Amino acid sequence: MSLASRLSASFLAALAIVLIGFSAALGGLAVHHLHRLIDERLDAALTTLAAAAEVGPEGVEWEPDERVLGVGLEAGADQLRWVVRDAGGRLIDRSPNLNPRRLSLELAEGPTSGRFTGPDGRPWMVKSRRLAVPEALQEPVDPSKTPVAGRHSALILVAYAPLGPTEATLNRLGLTLIVLSTVLWLAAAAVNRRLCRRGLAPLTAMAMAARDADAEDRHERLPVPNTGDELEDLGQAFNGLLDRLHETLQQQRRFTGDASHQLRTPLAGLLGQVDVVLRRDRPPEEYRRVLGIVRHKAVHLQQIIESLLFLARTEAEAGRPEPEVIDLAAWVSEHLEGWSGHARGADLKGEASCPGPLWVRVHPLLLAQAVDNLLDNACKYGPPNTSIIVRTGRQAGLASLAVEDQGEGLSTEGQARAFEPFYRAPEAARHDQRGVGLGLAVARRIVTAFGGTLSAQGDLGQGSRFTIELPMSFVPPTRDEVPADPPSELAAESVSD
Known part of the structure; x- marks a missing residue:
């Protein structure tokens, strides 16, 4: 029916x-x-x-x-x-x-x-x-007296x-009511049937358009009636869904093309080195040199593959590791000590914009992976001997961790697309900065898994700022909490941009 x-x-x-x-x-x-x-x-x-x-x-x-x-x-x-x-x-x-x-x-x-x-x-x-x-007016009955006629x-x-x-x-009233009610019911049936078909005609048109729609046509949309009711809301909502689906499809296609290109480059270099060395016999030192190059390219290829696997999995498939409650401010100070041996270690500075601990529930090793990606990105795009500030604070029930550099900054397009896989800003191409373009995408995926957000700000020529915001936890950590192992798909070393 x-x-x-x-x-x-x-x-x-x-x-x-x-x-x-x-x-x-x-x-x-x-x-x-x-x-x-x-x-x-x-x-x-x-x-x-x-x-x-x-x-x-x-x-x-x-x-x-x-x-x-x-x-x-x-x-x-x-x-x-x-x-x-x-x-x-x-x-x-x-x-x-x-x-x-x-x-x-x-x-x-x-x-x-x-x-x-x-x-x-x-x-x-x-x-x-x-x-x-x-009874009050009745007189005693006299048998001898003749009753009055x-x-x-x-x-x-x-x-x-x-x-x-x-x-x-x-009976006439009942018959009139029956006839009048029957006539009204039949008239209402005819009018209602026509009104229903007329009112649902836009829905029928949308259904026919959806059946005839071509998935490859990114400009095809459902006809939206200008009725100002739920049907118009349905058409607009469905067209909005189609816009998001087409955008996601374009991103997947772009991701697939970029991934194939990124995988093809190290594989071609690796096979080229092997082919060259196999053309004739060479001394052991030459073999060692070529094997070192092969190993370097293989590590680079491994990083790309592990990052792609991590980004390709859904949260349900990847699973969320068991988190623990940590003080973000104290954790940042300890984590920056591990960068003391880096070439830019002296430029890294930690600042706390508010006193007291910042309790957050995260997986420390995964958080370290995300922060390392941000720090590596700041080291590459910030000029040497300029400060890279890691600032912690709180706002509206959220704990924040911001990495600020004094590089060339980000354009409006760069801020919008900074977290897309394989996206390289024009500034990075001009400075010939090497990377695979997956570090920021992996960082955002990790932060999102903790229920937080990762955003990018900064104008051209004024440096950039990447801010992690995490929900604060009011449960202090216990001594017997042991960090869980990170997922196998993430490498211990950071994936740089």
Whole structure:
């Protein structure tokens, strides 16, 4: 079943429930109102009849001739009827519109309250009232005294209302509600079906465009309706996803091409050296020299392959090593001591912008790999005898580690693409700086694995700054924490840019 059909079915089911409930409620109110009107008419008729009787100490006297009775005069189908009985149930009087040959006996002997069906099959509503002398006005009965004619110990006044016209009205109302509800439901079904198809037409168009889309066409997008609703949001979100997918695909293709080029260069040099040395017999010193070159190129090739493997794996595949809590400020000071033997070791300076420890949860060896890559990058692009500052601090619950150099800086494009694999800034090409262009990419991957960020800042001619920001941990380290071994895909030595 299509989405339009499901929406139409849901709407029509809800509309049917509403129409049925409305019709039932309206019918119930009509029944209650009309029956209440009949009951009020019967009460009014009994009050009128009671006014025609005189209640005295000697009994109840029926005197219809002395008072004008406006009840039961007309013989219409909707007019009231009435009868008067004595205490023994004997008929005393009746309304003029009561047919004596058809209904007088049955009405006179019928029930005195409730609803019943007459001999002609028509329904009636009956209500009665008893008139008797109150005990306070009753006189002692004198057996020797002759009873007064026309006086009774009690009278029973009974009024009858025909229900035929009321039920006919209710039947017409019910039929009208059924017909009107059916017509409204059918009209709503036709309109709703058309509106659903019209409203979902943009979704259908997007589905057709998605089926016919070519994965190789980077400019093809879904048609986005200008409706200002969820469909427009869906189209924009899907097109945004396509933009990101195409960008990722281009990055993968560029990465594959750069990787093949980077791998081909050391392999070609390695094979060339081997081919040269195998052309003729050479002295042992020549073999040692060539083997040294082969080893150097093989190490370089190993670094490239291990970095590519690390970048190619997802976090789930690579796995995150077991971290430990360290004081970042103290760790940086200890780590810089290991660079004292480097040619630029004297230029490295550590600074802390805030006092106190900076607790972070990291893997120290992996963090050392990332920081070494940043330091090696700063040493290559910063002029000799210029300071390279490693600054630690905290801000908004984050611990920061920034490596600042006084090199040529980064352009806007360089800041945006600095962490792309194999990206080489034009400044590096002009200075003929050697490297494979993977160090910063590996550093960002390591920092991201710790839940942190690595960013690049700096203008051309004013040096550059690479900042690592890590979530701070409020759990101090314990003595028995032992650092876990680093992943096998990372080499112990840094991968430089």
